[in-house]
Amino acid sequence: MTNERRVLVHPNRAALAASVAARFITTTVDILHEQGEVNVVLAGGSVAMEVLEAVNASAARDTIDWDLVTFWWGDERWVPKEHPDRNELQARTALLDHISVPAENIHPFAASDEGLDLEEAATSYAELLESRSIDGTQLPRFDITFLGVGPDGHVASLFPHLPGIREHDKSVLAVLNSPKPPLERLTLSRPALNTSRCIWMVLAGHDKASALGLALAGASRDEVPVAGIKGRRYTNFFVDQEAAAEVPENLTASTF
Numbered sequence: 001m002t003n004e005r006r007v008l009v010h011p012n013r014a015a016l017a018a019s020v021a022a023r024f025i026t027t028t029v030d031i032l033h034e035q036g037e038v039n040v041v042l043a044g045g046s047v048a049m050e051v052l053e054a055v056n057a058s059a060a061r062d063t064i065d066w067d068l069v070t071f072w073w074g075d076e077r078w079v080p081k082e083h084p085d086r087n088e089l090q091a092r093t094a095l096l097d098h099i100s101v102p103a104e105n106i107h108p109f110a111a112s113d114e115g116l117d118l119e120e121a122a123t124s125y126a127e128l129l130e131s132r133s134i135d136g137t138q139l140p141r142f143d144i145t146f147l148g149v150g151p152d153g154h155v156a157s158l159f160p161h162l163p164g165i166r167e168h169d170k171s172v173l174a175v176l177n178s179p180k181p182p183l184e185r186l187t188l189s190r191p192a193l194n195t196s197r198c199i200w201m202v203l204a205g206h207d208k209a210s211a212l213g214l215a216l217a218g219a220s221r222d223e224v225p226v227a228g229i230k231g232r233r234y235t236n237f238f239v240d241q242e243a244a245a246e247v248p249e250n251l252t253a254s255t256f
């Protein structure tokens, strides 16, 4: 089994969200059949929310036994719990509030008004991850990890030319100087993300074309962090036609 990166091109943003949602439902059912539980890592960003909304709207939504699904986050903005920019709140509104997933299966990062400072929040998430780890690793077995990609090639809150992308020891990082507001964030590290069996990056719009093209052409992860992301078995870029504009033709598979 190879784990080459694959680019799947969709005609437009709506088709992209619907297709990734359908694939998420079938893949989750398959993994549940195989191993009886699934750990999903959620992303922030508008496309990721459209995917979750499409999962919620799908007639097949409840073919998943949500009791067996656990949700984590790849990153979070350091804002109060009820702030509209919080990735957790957006994911709850898009999907989690509408499904029968038990509250104890939902593991958001701490919020800025919950009594911890940023470093303590990073440590506490790392400890939580470790408490659910398998096989002596520091982490649960992440099955499906969603990631958005910024126009600068950032993934989660790992930004170009900042030290976070080079971190190789810690699983969770406090980010103090994000170039995109808010300045302070929490993020899984690159090695932690890369333990995932499937990494699904979802990109739409022409402003993503250059970052994706550079990543696939072999740019360094320091320059274009998405270049350093690779799942254990599958690394899929689900993209619309605009985001695919600079992908070499031999690397793309069209879904239409």
Ligand SMILES: O=C(O)[C@H](O)[C@@H](O)[C@H](O)[C@H](O)COP(=O)(O)O
Pocket: 043, 044, 045, 046, 047, 048, 075, 077, 147, 148, 149, 150, 151, 154, 155, 156, 157, 180, 181, 204
């Ligand atoms: O933390 C953030 O500020 C965003 O979540 C960001 O990282 C986002 O995931 C990408 O920029 C893709 O965003 P879109 O899906 O909106 O293009």
